[in-house]
Amino acid sequence: MNTDRTEGDEPGVSTTRKTFRLLEALRDEDGISITELTRRTGLTKSTVYRHLKTLTDLGYVIERDDRYYIGYRFLEISEQARSRKTGYTVAKRKVFELGQETDERAVFIAEEDDEAVYLHRYGSLSETMIGKRRPLHSLAAGKAILAAWDDERVADFVDRNGLESITDRTITDPEALAAELETIRERGYAVNNQEHMDGLRGVAVPVYTPEDELLGALSVFGPTSRLKDEYVHEKLPSLLQDKAGEIKVTLAYR
Amino acid sequence: MNTDRTEGDEPGVSTTRKTFRLLEALRDEDGISITELTRRTGLTKSTVYRHLKTLTDLGYVIERDDRYYIGYRFLEISEQARSRKTGYTVAKRKVFELGQETDERAVFIAEEDDEAVYLHRYGSLSETMIGKRRPLHSLAAGKAILAAWDDERVADFVDRNGLESITDRTITDPEALAAELETIRERGYAVNNQEHMDGLRGVAVPVYTPEDELLGALSVFGPTSRLKDEYVHEKLPSLLQDKAGEIKVTLAYR
DNA sequence: ATTAATGTTCCGGGTAGCGGAACGGAATCC
DNA sequence: GGATTCCGTTCCGCTACCCGGAACATTAAT
Structure with missing residues (x-):
């Protein structure tokens, strides 16, 4: 590698x-x-x-x-990166709202160096996850981001990084990934079914600026026991899309 | 200096x-x-x-x-500092709740190197303030922290740093500061009346662990037009004390 | 009192960081 | 389209300064 x-x-x-x-x-x-x-x-x-x-x-x-x-002086440095785009700070609040409204974990993720980076997070009070990096193809939010790229960029990404297997459900075949990204594009949200961790499902949508620049992805995830099909495919997608839309609107009229 | x-x-x-x-x-x-x-x-x-x-x-x-x-890799470093103590992550959520419930700005502040450092913040979406450093004696939260110290430590602090004047209401006299800290200790909360910025009032309380270690201070602040005496001296103090208490309890029973 | 473990200081040697200058490419201007 | 300008990049010799080993200081434990 x-x-x-x-x-x-x-x-x-x-x-x-x-x-x-x-x-x-x-x-x-x-x-x-x-x-x-x-x-x-x-x-x-x-x-x-x-x-x-x-x-x-x-x-x-x-x-x-x-x-x-x-x-703490490192906060001065890191916080600049995290608030480089106003959308990120808006996303912070939306993540919190999502967490409170669903009572599940909620995150905002951006891409850097071909990796998914947690920028904001609502969830358990102990581990913070912020700043942690994960393979894009193994997360709902990561797949939402990949789906926002064009095919060539995705192909380059796969060439550079491969598709490492995290669990036995992780998508490791480039063609399967391409198909998955296509359905994500069609229906407007990404779903992760235990591809990153056993027992964990997630839903994610991409977040855009009013100028249609990709900022990152909003995601909610939780245990399979609570995230049933109907919840994952009906309620959560529209809720997430609402929040993503609110970010866009906030940016347009600030 | x-x-x-x-x-x-x-x-x-x-x-x-x-x-x-x-x-x-x-x-x-x-x-x-x-x-x-x-x-x-x-x-x-x-x-x-x-x-x-x-x-x-x-x-x-x-x-x-x-x-x-x-x-974003700096987040991995800075976030470790910001979650060094579990109380800090609990405080993050309390700051958010405070902001939503009061519709004013809310912050959690800790001390480092004789300065007040913003660790968590709820407020306007543009400027983040997180990581920014301010003189302890010019903020409500800073005074709450100073009041939690003993007299000798405060005296040393004044010797090292002096009491710089930020606005014309800033406390610059050591004896006046000592008196102020005493009343803060008595009534259990600190008030800042335009000592850091004209037109801005704030209220703050110290935050302790179950072992009575000082973590930092929770504070709510806003324009003088909205923060009237009754609000500042009645509602906000008890609200803040509740949140500080909740942090303590969460830490005790996690 | 002795030992051990850790933080601190000193100093000579040689590495590697530095700066100046030259090169190559891209954009701008006339 | 040639000249000019402004960058990023590379090369290279010099020497500053980074490094490592060892000695010293301080504290704690036995």
Whole structure:
């Protein structure tokens, strides 16, 4: 999948790579000491020390009694990306409304680098999912996005990434995907039946700006026990389409 | 305020500083070319080029027809900080409920590095405010946090940062602040009357975990025209205290 | 008191980050 | 259509500065 390069000759600024290696270790551990970081990252203690001091000095990392944490300053950066388009902030509210009205999980997803990224989410209070990345072809929202692309772009996508199997229901055949996308285009919504996780069904619709630029997709999902056929194919699609329409209208008249 | 160091001898890893100088320029501009970045940052073109290639290779920066953007990958980092404590995610929902029930702006704020940081927000769809930093003493939520500290910690805070005047109503006298904090402690909520912005009033309460650890503060604010005395001192405080209580309870029984 | 583990500081060596300049391509202008 | 301008990209020599190892400081445990 990725062009294997002989170990140790990664291009560009290696110091920056070290910085992010550290930041990712901080992200995964949440509250970690210097020596522990040296173990995780394989860097020298003095290197870790110097980098952390720089990052805390910049305010991006917080130190509290010899443990280091990701600082809130990253919010300033990430939030800019998440509100790059006004549609995204409108979508945030719609996701919340969807969650409250259906009492299921609701998300807004955008595509980046051929992957589905969770931008907004309503659901269980513990895991946030925001920022997490998933294969486009395994999610209802991802398929809604793919269906909004033209065939050539989809073909390129498949060439680059393949169609990895996540569960035994995941669509892994390019032709089956093409057919699926065609029905999505026809009926205006996408359905996911345990293709990403056993026991989970979902429905999604694409979201467009008034200028018909694709923003992403709104989706509601939940356990198969609650998401029966009638609910999935009647109520949810129209509800989602309403919300997508409201986003469009809000953008037009703001 | 900050110890002035003779130009050019900033400690630590200078390459990392360059990286963040670039990222902050990307954040402020949203879609910017290489040459434009050299102007903004004062770095050489080749340096900018090499750094950007590294960052896009890492996936943290996105390039689309010769313009560079902050990538969603930063969400993975920042969201970890924002959900470090479960209380924060619970607060997110409470902020939304507050916004819907009052039809005013609602926020959840935490303290970091002696500053108030917006972690969650309900309000106008354009500006997000999330991640933005403000002086603690100029916000209702900030004062609620300060009131939760003991006198010594507050004194240290004042020593380090002073009490900058934001509007002509901002509390700038340490003794006046001490008195204000005392009344906040007594009545259990903080009020901000145009101390941060003319025409804006706010109310806030502290938020605690079941173990009585301070998480941050919930706040509702809006124009003075709508936030009359009775509303500010009767309805809002009890509403906010209810929500703060609900957070505590949710954490206790999850 | 001793040991161990961790954060901090120092310093010499060599890597790799830097900057300047040159190249190639695309758009603009006359 | 040739000239000009403005970019992004590449190359290369220099040296700044990043790195790693080791020594030192500090704390906690036994």
